[in-house]
Amino acid sequence: MACTSIQFLRRIMKHRSQSHLQPWNLFNKFRNRVLLGAFLLLVVSMEVTESRFLVKSLPGLPGDLPFTLETGYIGVGKSNEVQLFYYFFESEGNPKADPLMIWLTGGPGCSALSGLLYEIGPFMIDYANSTLEKPMLQINPHSWTKVANIIFLDQPAGSGFSYAKTPEAYITNDTLSTMQVYHFLRKWLLEHPKFLNNPLYFGSDSYGGIVVPMIVQEIYNGNEVGEGLHINIKGYVLGNPSTDASVDYNSKIPFAHRMGFLSDAIYKSTKENCHGEYLNVHPNNSLCKHYLQVVEKCLERIRKAHIxxxxCDTLNTLKSDLFSRGLRSLDKTSMDIWSLSQLQIQGCREDNYLYSYTWANRKDVREALNIHEEYEEIEWVRCNETLRSPNDHKKVLSYTHTVPSTVAYHRHLADRNCRALVYSGDHDMVVPYLGTLKWIESLNLLVVDDWRPWFVDEQVAGYTVKYSNHNYNLTFTTIKGGGHTAPEYKPKECFSMLKRWLANEDL
Amino acid sequence: MACTSIQFLRRIMKHRSQSHLQPWNLFNKFRNRVLLGAFLLLVVSMEVTESRFLVKSLPGLPGDLPFTLETGYIGVGKSNEVQLFYYFFESEGNPKADPLMIWLTGGPGCSALSGLLYEIGPFMIDYANSTLEKPMLQINPHSWTKVANIIFLDQPAGSGFSYAKTPEAYITNDTLSTMQVYHFLRKWLLEHPKFLNNPLYFGSDSYGGIVVPMIVQEIYNGNEVGEGLHINIKGYVLGNPSTDASVDYNSKIPFAHRMGFLSDAIYKSTKENCHGEYLNVHPNNSLCKHYLQVVEKCLERIRKAHIxxxxCDTLNTLKSDLFSRGLRSLDKTSMDIWSLSQLQIQGCREDNYLYSYTWANRKDVREALNIHEEYEEIEWVRCNETLRSPNDHKKVLSYTHTVPSTVAYHRHLADRNCRALVYSGDHDMVVPYLGTLKWIESLNLLVVDDWRPWFVDEQVAGYTVKYSNHNYNLTFTTIKGGGHTAPEYKPKECFSMLKRWLANEDL
Incomplete structure (x- = not known):
């Protein structure tokens, strides 16, 4: 989906390239927290009430919604120049008692709708009855909203329907976006005081492994210094999380070896010549470089998200062509419809994502979600590549990766009264479970429930191990046969995992 | 399917248990070969012509067969007391030039029809249009018979439709069954002289890894000593082959570890305490035994044939009950039909095999295949467990495993003018590819085409490495995502593999 969003963002970001990357200083000054807290309270009372909108029905899903959905924008930043869009689903179980979860989709730059529609939300594409022109929806029987109130948040600005009022306000980084989410949460809770006492969890997968531990720590810190609003934070849930750039990356080659894609000989030579370091290779180490080329040859046509x-070559000419013209014009010209019906669905999982583009860019959908008229310039893309591609220096990037590892955050949280659930689809080579296990083990926690299988419908759903440190505990589990975004591949198993974990049961 | 065949075999083998295991001596006396050859020639001219039968149509497949199928019995042994049944498909390509392949299904004791129907034959179950009462067939677009003439052979007696005329003649072992197949082949070729010049390959998977290398070596030996009939043997094809009881078994635990079912810690402790030997554990090694129990706990509900x-608990009460009454009675009583329609198909791969039971035990199918009236007592079972279960000493066994390793046979063949293709579904834990690679590497062959991916439809179909020694070459490949009987899981990929290999092309 790269070109789609790149071309779009290039368009809207033309002038942005003139300005330098200057993270908004206020958000970096942690010591100003108390002041900021007071300021935010003021802001909340002034304007946020008008942003809430109860969605009664959605195009593609017949009848009234069988769950409670609220959408809205909450502004963060000095002048609320960053407008973060959210979807809030009340729990279909017991909204008063069930936990509140804030779910961030990774990227950075992936929209909340992606996690909602393809992973854990209460509705999903009904492929059997959909056309690309008119996607239909169906109820997800394994929605996590059956056991939790969930806020799906588009963040940072430039993701999904979130936007910034100034070009400069699009510019962000790990720390700044963390603070923005933190402030979003405070405002949201003030707007929804009835959820203030629900146990709160943050959740995400993939790049969420960077921002979520930072946000959770920020909340604990905030509670400790007493910023006026006590947040009932209980823990966090992370799936195949990017955690440590070096550990995660260096786990890919051992993983590929274990999965049978590299021979023992190739693996041994690569490991020995590169000294196990495949990310930062010394420029003079030509043997290492040679073996990395051999490895690359073995892996280049493996689907990394599920081996x-x-x-699939995700962007064939037709798709590229279609999306470069802008999907929002679908409502306006017949020529685009003609192109759309030419679009081949080839049986690749990535093809599924096309439905989200056409659905989210329809005028009636935007009206139903209450995307305001003034923001109609926002073309929805599933993942905004301009935000997240760190390696192409020709691109104007609005996101700077400032935190290469969040292991230290996990370590700090291990001293709090906190629960963590880390799960890994075991067929994912984007963030292989091997690396995740490696950094978890580096935390030197006590194993309180040793490695064992757990079951759903009497089938092995994965393997789990539980660690503890005083009031902290961390449950790690593989999702057997799962890919990078595990609930997309194993919805039933992942739902059972979450349900049991939230209920403090063993997996 | 264990109980089914056990109960049936128990019935027909009641008196067999009275006799001691006395391998038929003639087959063990290799020095009598020339004499035997002359005898066989006599036998052939006397009786085999009448056993050939051209099958024009098959119940479940509308119209005349779009391929040439001959079935028949060939007797081997002093008085032809072992009657081996075969299905012979002429190549749908160029029967005159295409190779001739003899395909044995493993077990020992699995029927030729299993490999034919579920792996590589020209027809397969049409699940969409089948009921258990009336299975329908469809054409297999990836049949190996598109590029080879294939004899599917029921062997040894007690497998599929093959039988023995005396209880004693059911008793066999690796060496004896090897010789029986060898003699079958000689007789068959004498009956079908037009195929004498076609390149000949033996093929099998699973337990075929024991008998095929033995048979192939027997053929080379026979050609060398000049037994009157020169057989145009060119090589062999083996899938996830049982080769060395120790190497194969000991590869299961490292494989389970690599696939993420055992933690590094459990694997390390098990390996260290058992010294890598998990099959023959010293009775006093209680630590090893302890860790093997931990391992067993992790793996006991993993489907070994595809992890x-x-x-699936293959035999639920209903299935057991149904099959214990004997499927052949289906033609006779309505009560059995009633039971059959109660039978749940639960979405387990094993359930697919139920269709083969009902199809092969129908009277019209047996008539179409020309299973003679006098043999109607034969109840067809997919795999005759009485033959192959070596560990239950309470059972009367008719098959003795006399050859625990065929690595030496591969080593001998590596000095002949011979080609070998060894493929391994990489998600099989019955005979993991790791063990197969281990014994291949112990042959100390020269690597002539190093480990690399190969492709079908631009997708990685597996990883291959080619070894050579003078006029011998061995191609090893994984079948990515394949299980124990790889063509059952990856038919297109396995067909491409065979086609390219037979044409002397690189995979």
């Missing part, structure tokens, strides 16, 4: 699924 | 597919 057994077909590798 | 990502559901683990």
């Amino acid at each position: 057994l699924e077909p590798f | 990502l597919e559901p683990f």
